[in-house]
Amino acid sequence: MNARRTALAALLLAATLPLAAQAQSAAKLKVGLMLPATGTFASLGTAIENGFRLYVAEQGGRLAGREIEFVKVDDESDPSKATDNVNKLVKRDHVDVIVGTVHSGVAMAMARVARDTGTLLIVPNAGADAITGPLCAPNIVRSSFSNWQPGYATGVVAAQKGYKRAMTITWNYAAGNETVKGFTEAFEKGGGKVVKELNLPFPNVEFQALLTEIAAQKPDVVFAFFAGGGAVKFVKDYDAAGLRRTVPLIGSGFLTDGTLEAQGSSAQGLLTVLHYADGLNTPRDTAFRTRYAVTYKLQPDVYAVQGYDAAQTLAAGLQAVKGDTRQREALLSAMRKASIDSPRGRYTLSAAGNPVQNFYVREVRGNENKMTGVAVKMLADPARGCNLR
Numbered sequence: 001m002n003a004r005r006t007a008l009a010a011l012l013l014a015a016t017l018p019l020a021a022q023a024q025s026a027a028k029l030k031v032g033l034m035l036p037a038t039g040t041f042a043s044l045g046t047a048i049e050n051g052f053r054l055y056v057a058e059q060g061g062r063l064a065g066r067e068i069e070f071v072k073v074d075d076e077s078d079p080s081k082a083t084d085n086v087n088k089l090v091k092r093d094h095v096d097v098i099v100g101t102v103h104s105g106v107a108m109a110m111a112r113v114a115r116d117t118g119t120l121l122i123v124p125n126a127g128a129d130a131i132t133g134p135l136c137a138p139n140i141v142r143s144s145f146s147n148w149q150p151g152y153a154t155g156v157v158a159a160q161k162g163y164k165r166a167m168t169i170t171w172n173y174a175a176g177n178e179t180v181k182g183f184t185e186a187f188e189k190g191g192g193k194v195v196k197e198l199n200l201p202f203p204n205v206e207f208q209a210l211l212t213e214i215a216a217q218k219p220d221v222v223f224a225f226f227a228g229g230g231a232v233k234f235v236k237d238y239d240a241a242g243l244r245r246t247v248p249l250i251g252s253g254f255l256t257d258g259t260l261e262a263q264g265s266s267a268q269g270l271l272t273v274l275h276y277a278d279g280l281n282t283p284r285d286t287a288f289r290t291r292y293a294v295t296y297k298l299q300p301d302v303y304a305v306q307g308y309d310a311a312q313t314l315a316a317g318l319q320a321v322k323g324d325t326r327q328r329e330a331l332l333s334a335m336r337k338a339s340i341d342s343p344r345g346r347y348t349l350s351a352a353g354n355p356v357q358n359f360y361v362r363e364v365r366g367n368e369n370k371m372t373g374v375a376v377k378m379l380a381d382p383a384r385g386c387n388l389r
Contacts, residue, residue: 029066032089034100037074041102051307064318082109104128104174124310132354134385141353143309146381150252151182153359153375154273159190163220170225171202179225211241227254232262239266258301276302276344277360277371288343352383
């Protein structure tokens with residue numbers, strides 16, 4: 001009798017498992033968008049969300065059969081509010097995955113919560129090196145870059161141009177400082193020397209005293225890292241100070257991405273380096289740009305691409321498990337092994353979860369960052385301090 005009961009129980013369990021999987025796969029997938037909706041980086045947050053939603057729309061509003069429910073939190077680019085904000089998504093809203101954010105300081109807090117709770121985190125911009133360095137975890141991946149990458153690639157270009165003495169200028173926060181370190185590493189490896197590092201508190205945009213110091217020092221080149229509204233004002237102030245005619249300015253591509261219309265003539269001819277550029281002229285990029293422009297009546301930028309690829313990365317994991325997020329290890333493994341067919345060019349993820357990708361030299365022409373060459377092919381972040389291998 002006991003054997004018959006055991007067999008019957010096993011049959012009942014086997015019958016209910018497919019039904020449970022179907023019910024789970026039919027349930028909405030809750031995606032927490034923790035992005036800036038106000039402040040200096042608000043437009044960047046909008047572009048990331050637009051890109052993510054565009055990919056979902058292309059899949060008929062579902063990823064691997066799961067309808068997407070979005071839960072949004074404005075992170076205000078404020079690290080002091082970051083832990084509370086991400087905990088709202090995890091503990092109050094019980095999201096399945098978090099997508100965010102722009103500000104590296106905020107993203108660091110998000111990564112810590114993701115590690116502690118095991119929540120899947122996809123970072124669509126913030127490049128804090130520690131996220132795919134000491135804070136790396138199997139449930140954390142990026143669709144963007146590490147701060148080291150664009151800085152290093154720009155340093156390669158500056159050295160190749162024969163510049164010997166450089167000054168750097170940025171906000172005094174993780175993104176700026178780490179990008180400058182990457183630039184310095186490559187520039188000095190190439191025979192140059194960074195003679196002075198200038199910075200100011202985030203999001204301060206009073207540049208005049210620092211511009212006066214640049215004029216006095218007369219370096220061969222200035223490397224700048226700013227983004228959003230701060231980048232607009234810096235480029236215009238640099239031009240107004242007369243420095244554009246005497247000291248070449250080169251920057252991480254965020255200096256001119258999503259900012260060209262506001263920067264106007266002050267940005268013309270500027271060289272920047274980034275993992276995306278206008279004029280790639282590939283079928284994948286052309287199709288993406290066309291759909292984005294039709295959908296949002298805007299031209300896409302690197303932030304839109306990173307949001308789009310965050311959705312692609314999530315989809316790769318979901319497709320591997322047919323939407324069943326309870327198959328956690330298989331989902332995470334599939335995301336990390338995916339080859340992402342990005343508008344920027346196909347890329348893969350490193351063992352640390354960071355994109356291995358091309359970095360392009362761009363020149364501002366009109367309202368475009370036109371690709372003029374490849375700075376470094378398939379550049380991988382060194383992932384210093386990460387134990388995932």
